Each structure stands twice: as structure tokens, then as C-alpha cells.
Amino acid sequence: MLESILRMNGIVKSFGGVRALSGVSFDVRKGEIHGLCGENGAGKSTLMKILSGVHHSGSFEGEIVVEGSPRAFHGTKDSERAGIAIIYQELALVKEMTVAENIFLGREPGDGPFLDAHRMYGEAMELLRKVGLDISPAAKVKSLGIGQQQLVEIAKALAKDARILILDEPTAALTEEEVRVLMGLVRTMKASGVTCVYISHKLGEILDISDRVTVLRDGKTIGTVDREGLSEAQIIRMMVGREITDRFPKEEGRPGGTAFEVRGLSAFDPKRGKQVLSDISFTVRAGEILGIAGLMGAGRTELLMSIFGATAWQVEGEIRLEGKEIRIREPRDAIEAGIGLVSEDRRRYGLVMPLSVMENMSLASLGRLSRFQLLDANLEAKLAGDEVRELSIKTPHLGTKVSALSGGNQQKVVLGRWLMREPRVLFLDEPTRGIDVGAKHDIYLMMNALARKGIAILMVSSELPEVMGMSDRMLVMRGGTIAGEYRRENFDQEKIMASATGGRL
Amino acid sequence: MKASSGLKDGATARMGMGIDIRTLAMIGILVLLWVVFGALTGGTYLTARNVSLLVRQMAFIAMLTTGVTLILVDGQVDLSLGSLAGLASGIVALLIIGAGLDIISSILITLLIAAAIGFVQGTCVARFRIPGFIVTLGGLMVFRGALLGITKSRTIASFPAQFKAIGQGYLPAFWGVLAAVVASALLVLFQTLDRKQKQNYGFEVAPAPEFLLKQGLVTAFIVGVTVYINQYQGLPVPILIVAAFSTFLTIVSQKTKFGRHVYACGGNQEAARLSGINVERVTITLFTICAVYTAVGGIILAARLNAGTPSAGTGAELDAIAAAVIGGTSLMGGIGSIPGALIGALVMGSLDNGMSLLNVDIFYQMIIKGLILVGAVGFDINARR
Numbered sequence: 001m002l003e004s005i006l007r008m009n010g011i012v013k014s015f016g017g018v019r020a021l022s023g024v025s026f027d028v029r030k031g032e033i034h035g036l037c038g039e040n041g042a043g044k045s046t047l048m049k050i051l052s053g054v055h056h057s058g059s060f061e062g063e064i065v066v067e068g069s070p071r072a073f074h075g076t077k078d079s080e081r082a083g084i085a086i087i088y089q090e091l092a093l094v095k096e097m098t099v100a101e102n103i104f105l106g107r108e109p110g111d112g113p114f115l116d117a118h119r120m121y122g123e124a125m126e127l128l129r130k131v132g133l134d135i136s137p138a139a140k141v142k143s144l145g146i147g148q149q150q151l152v153e154i155a156k157a158l159a160k161d162a163r164i165l166i167l168d169e170p171t172a173a174l175t176e177e178e179v180r181v182l183m184g185l186v187r188t189m190k191a192s193g194v195t196c197v198y199i200s201h202k203l204g205e206i207l208d209i210s211d212r213v214t215v216l217r218d219g220k221t222i223g224t225v226d227r228e229g230l231s232e233a234q235i236i237r238m239m240v241g242r243e244i245t246d247r248f249p250k251e252e253g254r255p256g257g258t259a260f261e262v263r264g265l266s267a268f269d270p271k272r273g274k275q276v277l278s279d280i281s282f283t284v285r286a287g288e289i290l291g292i293a294g295l296m297g298a299g300r301t302e303l304l305m306s307i308f309g310a311t312a313w314q315v316e317g318e319i320r321l322e323g324k325e326i327r328i329r330e331p332r333d334a335i336e337a338g339i340g341l342v343s344e345d346r347r348r349y350g351l352v353m354p355l356s357v358m359e360n361m362s363l364a365s366l367g368r369l370s371r372f373q374l375l376d377a378n379l380e381a382k383l384a385g386d387e388v389r390e391l392s393i394k395t396p397h398l399g400t401k402v403s404a405l406s407g408g409n410q411q412k413v414v415l416g417r418w419l420m421r422e423p424r425v426l427f428l429d430e431p432t433r434g435i436d437v438g439a440k441h442d443i444y445l446m447m448n449a450l451a452r453k454g455i456a457i458l459m460v461s462s463e464l465p466e467v468m469g470m471s472d473r474m475l476v477m478r479g480g481t482i483a484g485e486y487r488r489e490n491f492d493q494e495k496i497m498a499s500a501t502g503g504r505l
Numbered sequence: 506m507k508a509s510s511g512l513k514d515g516a517t518a519r520m521g522m523g524i525d526i527r528t529l530a531m532i533g534i535l536v537l538l539w540v541v542f543g544a545l546t547g548g549t550y551l552t553a554r555n556v557s558l559l560v561r562q563m564a565f566i567a568m569l570t571t572g573v574t575l576i577l578v579d580g581q582v583d584l585s586l587g588s589l590a591g592l593a594s595g596i597v598a599l600l601i602i603g604a605g606l607d608i609i610s611s612i613l614i615t616l617l618i619a620a621a622i623g624f625v626q627g628t629c630v631a632r633f634r635i636p637g638f639i640v641t642l643g644g645l646m647v648f649r650g651a652l653l654g655i656t657k658s659r660t661i662a663s664f665p666a667q668f669k670a671i672g673q674g675y676l677p678a679f680w681g682v683l684a685a686v687v688a689s690a691l692l693v694l695f696q697t698l699d700r701k702q703k704q705n706y707g708f709e710v711a712p713a714p715e716f717l718l719k720q721g722l723v724t725a726f727i728v729g730v731t732v733y734i735n736q737y738q739g740l741p742v743p744i745l746i747v748a749a750f751s752t753f754l755t756i757v758s759q760k761t762k763f764g765r766h767v768y769a770c771g772g773n774q775e776a777a778r779l780s781g782i783n784v785e786r787v788t789i790t791l792f793t794i795c796a797v798y799t800a801v802g803g804i805i806l807a808a809r810l811n812a813g814t815p816s817a818g819t820g821a822e823l824d825a826i827a828a829a830v831i832g833g834t835s836l837m838g839g840i841g842s843i844p845g846a847l848i849g850a851l852v853m854g855s856l857d858n859g860m861s862l863l864n865v866d867i868f869y870q871m872i873i874k875g876l877i878l879v880g881a882v883g884f885d886i887n888a889r890r
Contacts, residue, residue, distance in 0.1 A: 308779075331781055352772035353839070355839070359765065362765075363780040364780040366765055373757075374761055375762055378708070379706075381706070
């Protein structure tokens with residue numbers, strides 16, 4: 001058990017003049033589940049890119065030893081041949097192709113130049129059974145949920161006969177139930193002899209599943225420790241180099257009067273012929289944080305998006321902002337009325353990658369920044385600079401392309417876009433997904449500050465502890481309806497899960 | 506964190522002249538091209554007469570490139586440019602020569618028809634969600650067909666002198682220099698106002714001597730080029746038209762709300778929509794603007810050829826798109842600039858002119874231009890990584 005299967009020694013990697021890794025050593029024992037933690041920018045992704053052969057041998061210093069012999073990877077194929085499979089945070093599946101086609105992508109079983117479809121679908125079925133997925137291998141990937149897609153990725157890794165499986169933030173987009181399934185699968189694979197490196201920001205999961213944990217900070221290995229006797233607080237201390245005593249720094253505010261009200265909201269998707277939301281009513285008070293919990297597919301994101309006018313669905317119902325009824329047909333109607341939306345997928349719905357930090361921030365405030373059509377670029381720079389300081393965004397300068405920032409800082413840029421508009425109501429959909437502990441903390445503090453200013457906040461999150469930690473009140477959604485409502489003093493994980501699943505205590 | 510130290514760079518990133526290292530590299534290549542051609546032709550290439558000819562020849566493509574660049578930045582494409590330019594030249598010829606209408610009205614009617622055509626194409630793309638490639642591929646065929654129909658496949662010649670001046674005329678030397686001085690003065694004025702405002706906000710600005718030197722250099726460059734070209738009859742009218750139209754659209758793209766919307770839509774349409782931008786209106790407006798610019802190009806072409814011909818502008822859309830792409834515009838949207846595209850057009854025009862002077866066979870010219878297009882973009886993409 002103590003034999004090491006993968007060793008990375010003294011890895012040093014620079015981009016231009018910037019050192020991303022300055023001497024990382026990393027040792028994984030055969031058959032273990034090895035947790036890897038570190039804040040964004042600590043060097044995890046770079047390390048994994050070196051391991052997967054994306055950064056070629058020779059572009060960095062240090063050595064990689066797999067099963068006792070030093071390896072030089074000149075491309076991802078070399079890494080695969082060494083038995084390493086990496087499942088990235090952003091899934092790499094072709095959505096328009098079937099599950100089986102995806103599993104065997106690039107290694108299709110063939111008969112000379114012809115595809116052996118029978119064998120492919122047969123073997124795919126077998127692999128799907130192994131990962132516990134009860135779907136047809138002929139289903140298109142786009143018809144699957146994110147949790148199922150993750151399992152397809154694992155099936156794909158198994159098909160490659162991977163002996164070392166690396167999971168990069170595998171649960172970032174999963175519900176608690178899906179996380180349980182995934183963790184079960186990882187343990188099963190461990191039992192069958194697969195070694196696993198598990199990268200996650202969710203320290204609970206790391207502690208739950210790992211045998212040993214390695215922490216990176218600022219491109220260096222801080223240490224590798226046994227799980228025995230390890231606490232979340234210890235890991236956080238290693239990650240940030242200081243102690244974060246309070247994971248959810250919730251300030252108990254004094255909410256004012258009703259700021260935002262939704263009555264009898266329902267949404268119908270004519271394309272799928274599906275009722276997405278039915279008869280939803282709730283209110284949010286000024287300065288109140290209303291959390292929305294629920295399982296994947298319960299309609300949380302759909303609720304925010306249909307209020308915001310961002311869907312092609314038939315939406316009915318009454319929406320009132322500070323007592324006045326508003327009609328929202330398009331996102332710009334919602335924005336005009338004073339609503340802001342930080343959407344769940346910042347890359348897809350939030351950021352314009354070719355534009356700069358400043359341009360991304362000012363995108364929703366251009367009206368305010370221009371006279372007739374002419375933009376006041378200096379005012380723009382001033383306001384964007386203010387937000388950068390207020391949100392402590394780490395960026396070389398305002399003109400830096402937003403794509404060059406780390407995930408946490410990108411998320412702050414999206415948040416800054418709405419703060420610049422000074423909204424009355426702010427929708428936050430998964431505001432801390434896939435970002436590191438420090439950035440999370442900053443965003444929580446910002447939520448407090450916004451609530452203090454009297455802004456009504458609706459927050460959707462898949463992480464129940466986060467909803468419980470930061471909300472004044474909570475709605476639990478199930479099947480497109482509201483299945484429960486709890487006040488902060490009555491938050492109880494079991495009761496909430498019962499509402500979310502429809503089960504009984 | 507020291508955000509204040511970053512403000513200067515950030516603020517100047519897009520607020521300056523929009524010139525970055527990439528643009529400087531392009532200008533370097535251009536100068537190299539001129540030196541090489543100048544040497545190979547024993548100096549003929551660099552005479553005022555030839556430079557004047559070169560810019561007159563490229564005016565047509567430059568108009569089209571200016572118009573299509575923002576469509577490309579929006580993540581769309583317009584393949585109908587060449588046919589539309591041809592159609593515009595046919596319409597203006599029919600109105601002036603055929604119907605005997607006065608020049609101003611004829612031009613206005615032509616531009617209005619083009620605007621309507623652009624609006625319809627934009628609407629098909631944005632509202633009815635037909636891919637722009639298809640809509641404008643259809644347009645390419647429809648407009649060429651319409652041109653053949655209205656001209657009955659015959660050349661319509663010849664224009665009155667005042668109209669020919671649009672493509673062949675010269676601004677007398679004095680007026681040319683005056684225009685250059687006024688343009689430079691405006692530029693310096695705006696830069697000075699901007700500098701004042703930056704200081705009011707407490708941003709760092711370049712020290713006064715450096716600022717003055719930069720303004721002086723720019724002014725010297727503009728006036729110098731004018732004086733040089735003036736040696737041969739004066740400033741060509743078509744290039745003045747291009748300068749006016751491209752300056753206008755450059756300001757729109759870099760200094761206005763609408764311009765920012767274009768870049769946002771091309772970079773991430775969903776994010777733009779969720780930020781309250783009317784993405785359909787952006788696309789429709791761009792197609793309309795592009796069609797008008799294309800028609801202006803067609804009118805310049807007709808005036809230069811002194812005729813409306815059924816084959817006018819054939820294939821010009823590809824030259825225009827190639828110039829934009831060489832000038833750094835991304836076909837994926839979100840990236841590109843009009844000054845860059847114009848430099849791209851100048852590179853292509855310089856190649857054309859230089860190779861013609863050297864009597865390179867036309868088939869070699871096409872092969873060389875094609876290879877340069879692929880090579881330049883390949884180099885650019887790999888250098889960016």
C-alpha cells in the first residue's frame with residue numbers, strides 16, 4: 001500500500017517571467033485516494049496540465065515518475081499511455097454525439113477503416129453499468145444532466161484503462177445526491193485498484209474521501225498529511241497561510257420592508273412542452289438575503305432566469321419591486337427596473353472573454369457612462385477602479401483581459417458589473433461555484449455589505465451549508481414549486497433535505 | 506492591492522490611439538514591403554505619383570473592409586459585399602446616365618436602397634435567425650442577378666465630370682494641407698481635453714514634454730504624408746472619402762456605447778443579452794451601416810471606372826474580409842479594429858500595386874496573396890499563444 005505510483009519531484013514552471021510553480025513535489029501512493037487542495041492560482045491546474053502532457057516535457061523543470069520509471073510526456077497521448085486520465089472541471093464531452101461515441105472518442109473500436117458500432121455500444125453499456133449509470137449508450141450527451149455527464153467522463157477514463165484517475169473539481173456543479181453517487185463510485189474504483197487524485201475546494205468532501213491530503217500554496221507544496229486527525233480548519237490554514245475562523249461571516253441584519261414580491265409565477269417551456277415552474281409566490285425584504293435551496297432540476301436557476309426575462313418560456317405572474325408592478329419581457333426590462341443577475345455559469349453567461357476587466361464591469365452601466373452615444377472613458381475607468389478596490393480584485397490593471405484572471409477574481413468582476421449599476425434587487429446564482437476559500441469569503445463579506453445598504457438579495461446555491469450559512473430566510477424548491485420555507489432560527493439540514501426530496505422524516 | 510497604480514495602464518489601454526504592439530508590427534511589415542518594392546522598382550514604387558495611384562486603387566476595398574469589420578467583430582459575416590457594391594454602382598449609373606437625375610439625389614437614392622437592403626439582411630439574421638453566412642450568400646447571388654437585370658448585362662457609360670471626380674479627382678494642394686492641419690488640430694484638442702479630464706480624476710498621465718512630443722509627431726506625420734502625396738496633383742478625393750467614413754466608424758466603435766455593445770455581442774452574445782444589450786438591434790444596425798459603406802464603395806468604383814458594369818465588384822467581399830483578417834479581426838467575433846483592417850487593406854493594396862509594377866503575372870499575384878493571407882493569420886494566431 002505504501003508503494004508510490006506517481007511522483008512529481010521539484011516541478012518548476014514559468015510562463016514568461018511569471019513563476020506558476022516553484023518547486024512542487026507530490027507523491028501519490030498506489031491505491032489511495034489523494035486529496036489536492038489549494039486556492040485558485042496556487043498552481044493546481046498548472047500541475048495537472050504538466051501531468052496530462054499539455055505542458056510538454058522540457059517546458060518545465062523537475063521529473064515525473066510513474067510506477068518507478070521517469071516519464072517524459074510530449075503530449076496528452078503519452079500521459080494517457082502511462083495510465084493517467086484527467087477529468088476536468090469543464091467537461092470535455094461533445095454534446096451532439098452519443099454517450100458511446102463520447103466514451104470511445106479518438107479510440108473507436110474498428111474493423112479496418114470501418115466503425116464497429118456493435119462492439120462500441122456493447123462495451124459502452126458495460127462501462128455505464130460499472131459507473132452506475134442507467135442510461136442508453138445511444139443517448140445524446142446534451143440530453144444528460146451535469147451529474148450524469150460527469151459519470152460518462154469517468155466511464156471514458158475507465159475505457160482508457162486508466163490506473164491513475166484525476167478528478168478536478170468533480171462536484172462543483174453537482175447536487176448533494178449526485179455528489180453521494182460520485183463519492184460512492186470513487187470508493188468502488190479504489191477498491192478495484194484505481195488510484196485517485198481528488199482536487200476540490202469542498203474541504204468536507206476532501207476529508208470525507210481522501211486517505212492523504214496535499215496542500216499547495218503560491219506554487220509550492222505546503223505539505224502532505226494523513227487524513228487521520230485532520231480538520232477543515234487545518235487545511236484552510238495551510239491553504240491561506242492564516243486562519244479563517246468563520247467560514248460564513250453572516251451578519252444578522254435588520255431587514256426593512258418588502259422590496260421585491262413575486263405572486264403566482266409560472267413558466268411553461270413550449271419547446272419541451274414542460275411546465276417548468278408553477279404557482280410560485282414569495283417576498284424579499286430590503287436588506288434581506290433569501291436563500292433558495294433544492295436539488296438539481298428543482299427549478300432554482302429557472303426561477304431566477306424567468307423572473308429576469310432571460311428565457312424563451314411563457315412566463316405568467318405578477319412581479320412587484322418596491323410596491324410597483326413591473327413587466328419584464330427581456331433582461332433589459334429587469335435591469336432597467338433595478339434587478340441584477342450574477343448567473344451560475346460565468347464563462348457562458350457572464351463574461352465577455354476578449355474584453356478587459358474594465359469593459360466587462362461597465363457592460364451593464366454604459367447608459368450611465370455615456371452622454372448621447374459618447375462614452376466617458378475616464379469616468380468608466382474611475383468607477384471600474386472603485387469596484388476593483390472595493391471587491392479586492394487581483395488584476396494587473398483595468399485593461400487586462402478578463403480571461404487572464406483566476407476564477408474567483410472573474411466572479412468578482414461579474415459581481416462588480418452589477419454593483420456598478422447599484423441595483424435594488426440582486427440575484428446571485430451559485431455565486432461561489434468553483435472559486436477558492438479566500439474569494440468565497442470576500443464574496444460573503446460583500447453580500448453582507450450589500451444587505452446593509454438595503455439591497456434585497458436572492459441567492460441560489462447547491463451547497464446547503466452556504467445557503468444555511470448566509471441566508472436570513474430560505475425557500476426550498478422541488479419540481480418547480482416551493483416545497484418549504486424556513487427562517488434562519490429554524491434552519492435544520494434534515495428538515496430542509498426532506499423538503500427538497502419530498503421524503504418524510 | 507495597489508489598484509491605483511494599475512489605473513493608468515487600464516485607462517489608456519483603449520482610450521489612447523488604439524495602437525498596440527500588434528498594430529506596430531503590422532506597420533513594420535508594411536514599411537518593409539514598401540522598402541523592398543521601392544528597391545526592386547528602382548524607386549518608382551515610392552514616387553508620389555505611384556503612392557497616389559495606390560491609395561486611389563485601394564479606396565474601394567477600404568470602404569468595404571471598414572464596413573465589414575464590425576460585422577465580423579459581431580461574430581457575423583457578410584458575403585454579399587461585392588455584389589451589393591456592384592449593384593450600387595449599377596443603380597447610380599442608371600439614375601445619372603440612364604434617367605438623367607442629378608448627382609446628389611442619385612447618390613442619396615442609391616445609399617437609401619443599400620440601407621434598406623442591409624436592414625433586410627440584418628433582420629433575416631437577427632430576428633429570423635437565419636445564419637448570416639446563408640443570408641448573405643443568398644444576397645451575393647440575388648444582388649448580382651439584380652445588377653445583370655437592371656443593366657441588361659451591358660456597361661453603362663459615361664458619367665459627367667463632377668461625378669467622375671468622386672473616383673478620380675484631386676483636392677488642390679492648399680486645401681489638402683488645410684484639411685490635414687485642421688484634422689491634426691482636432692486630434693490634439695481632443696487628446697488635450699482627455700488629458701485634462703484624466704488629471705481631474707487623479708489618474709497618472711504622461712509628463713507634458715512627452716505628451717507634446719507625441720502630439721507633434723502625429724501632426725508631423727499627417728501633414729507630412731499629405732504634403733508628399735500633394736506633389737502629384739493633390740490629395741485624391743476617394744481617399745478623403747475613405748478617411749472621413751472610416752474615422753467616423755472608428756469613433757463609433759471605440760468611443761460609443763453602441764461600439765462597446767458590438768464587441769460584447771461578438772465576444773459573448775448571451776452575456777451581452779443578460780447585461781441588457783439589445784443584441785438583435787446591434788446586428789441589424791451593423792448590416793445596415795455595412796451596406797451603406799459598401800454602396801459608397803460601389804459609387805467610388807463606378808466613378809473611377811467611369812461606368813456601371815455588370816461585373817463590378819465581383820469577388821470583392823473576399824478581398825475585404827481578407828484585409829480585415831490580416832488586420833487582426835477574428836472571424837470568431839469580439840476582436841478586431843477598423844484601423845487594423847485598413848492597414849490590412851493597405852498591405853493587400855501595396856502587394857497588388859507593387860507586383861503589377863514589377864509585371865508579375867496575375868496568376869502569380871493571386872497565388873502570392875493567398876499564401877500571404879494564410880501565412881499572416883497563421884503567424885498571428887501562433888504568436889498570440
